[in-house]
Amino acid sequence: MPDDPNTTLDQWAERSDYKWGFVTDIDADTLPPGLNEEVIRVISARKQEPEWLLQWRLGAYAKWKEMTEPAWGNWPDHDWRPIDYQAISYYSAPKRDEDRPKSLDEVDPKLLETYEKLGIPLEERAALAGVAVDAVFDSVSVATTFRDTLKEAGVIFCSFSEAVQDYPELVQKYLGKVVSRTDNFFAALNAAVFTDGSFAYIPKGVRCPMELSTYFRINQMNTGQFERTLIVADEGSYVSYLEGCTAPQRDENQLHAAVVELIAMEDAEIKYSTIQNWYPGDENGVGGIYNFVTKRGLCAGDRSHVSWTQVETGSAMTWKYPSCILKGDDSVGEFYSVALTNNYQQADTGTKMIHLGKRTRSNVVSKGISAGRGHNTYRGLVKILSGAEHARNYTQCDSMLMGPDCGAHTFPVIEVENPTSQVEHEASTSKIGEDQIFYCNQRGISNEDAVSMIVNGFCREVFAELPMEFAVEAKALLSVSLEDSVG
């Protein structure tokens, strides 16, 4: 593909046998690979976006062009596959039902086997495997019931595209307020080309009556590789949001660069839980997703609370630091993470806790598990600014190693500008011992059960933060991800 950004889409269309020519037919399913202003205009037009949003995208793109891909990630055991940004197709309409598998019989049996192991209900398996949903069960009715309940409470929960149409003033007010459109290379790319994602707004004083989950937007799950999520919790409200699911999701894209922004007003609380299980590549490290995500929460109001919980088991490479900006006095930021790397997976993840307000508190618990030739890096920043009187941070960072070829690394950074603050950091590294496995075996417990028991024990503080059902799934997921890694 040509790199010349001046090439028009028409010229491309001719060269790439693109038979529809999208300028005249913006209903076309997929744009040919490549990125330039024209592509961004097409995406924006296709989504019927207001002018300000188009300009916002273009501004991000202009900046992105001047930025260079960061190279500071810690990937000791992975051959970096360069990302060819001009080889990515930046717009792809959701697959039409006739192009999808008609039933589970047409789905890769190995995928189904994994669903089975994870105990995923039959009807959900179909949706996850990309089977035309209507052919299997009526997802619309589920979604409708769900929406009605939320509507009664006044909660807005919809796809990002819908929000742009239906609540443009809210989107315009908050978009890019926590993660600016030029925050970093991948965030800028996302701002330029994001295609969809989720939007939630919890009005003042409302306790969201149910956990919000993309699960309930199952028919809109293919939000693409540049997903954007914005959650705003107004004064005194509460919401718990679940992202992702344990089932391995099929995806041929190499790069995922999502952006998540959370804003909690005075006395509001947002609990954001993620289970990430994108394709990790095969056991030789071939293929797999690059998951380079920017997630940040702003505790804007006094006594606000943002809590991140993540279970990361997928992707060939993970690069993300869900962070909290503790601006309001007495606000609280939390980060609970389990990151598991097996085979050739590499994860460089952690958090940033930026203390601005008085008596702000943050709590960080990170559990890294490395197996095979996997490497796990914890990278964290605790920054206490001069105005953050009596701020407190506690960080606990534990690593577990399985086998001789994996690695665990930690890069904690602490910057304190206020002498009244308290910062604690604890770290440990342990090895899952053959003697522990043998002990379990001796009592009649199989290798697999032993490993899963020991690993789950190691992660218990993080799992305790997950909603009950999610926690059960997460446990099963760890076991499946570690299969055959011991004994």
Added chain:
Amino acid sequence: MSLLEIKNLHACVDGVEILRGINLTINPGEVHSIMGSNGSGKSTLARVLAGDEAYEITEGTATLNGVDLLDMAPDVRGREGLFLAFQYPVEIPGVSTKYFLRTAVNAVREHRGLDELDAFGFLKLVKEKAAWVQLDPALLDRPVNEGFSGGEKKRAEVFQMAMLEPIMAILDETDSGLDIDALRIVAKGVNKLRNPDRGFLVITHYQRLLDYIVPDVVHVLLDGRIVRTGDKELALELEEKGYGWIEKITSTSA
């Protein structure tokens, strides 16, 4: 049929031969004791029987109830009813003892074709068996062996044995590090488990344990071989004359 039958068992670790032809037959209901000085191969025998892969078996056979034991994976041996009370039980952080044991008990029960024990039935059993060795039930909410004193670890091993009801139990220096009161308690627990179907192999350094767990047969292990077999009197004689005596008489007879 004998319960445990070991014939000409040789095993080595890192190329060094530790067991050099063990022959041993234990019948149902019998308690055998193996005594020997440090490095004679006592613990190696226990771990080899349990299936520790650190040891390489170079020759010989071992059967449990007539079935080839050496061919089974360690967890299968456990489910088949072989139990080893470890000399140094490992700690498993984060895994509560109760949860661990329930998984083990149910794995064994499943293997025996029994129903899973529900939470209520399990806790009832825990209470009953913990009392046998005067183990504080509060300990069982802690991670496996974590923060247990030396004596508590040994009592916990016997407690686990009582929970799992093995057919062949091996105790590897369960008496080491125990004071006399704890020793009595542990022995009492073991004696409660003695029955006509169950076999015991009690490995010890000292005769004093055998005052409380009275063995039917005593073997003396030296340099990886059983050099003498007798009854309880042999243990007393050994205590009196020391291991040097055995070495001496063995080298004379050799």
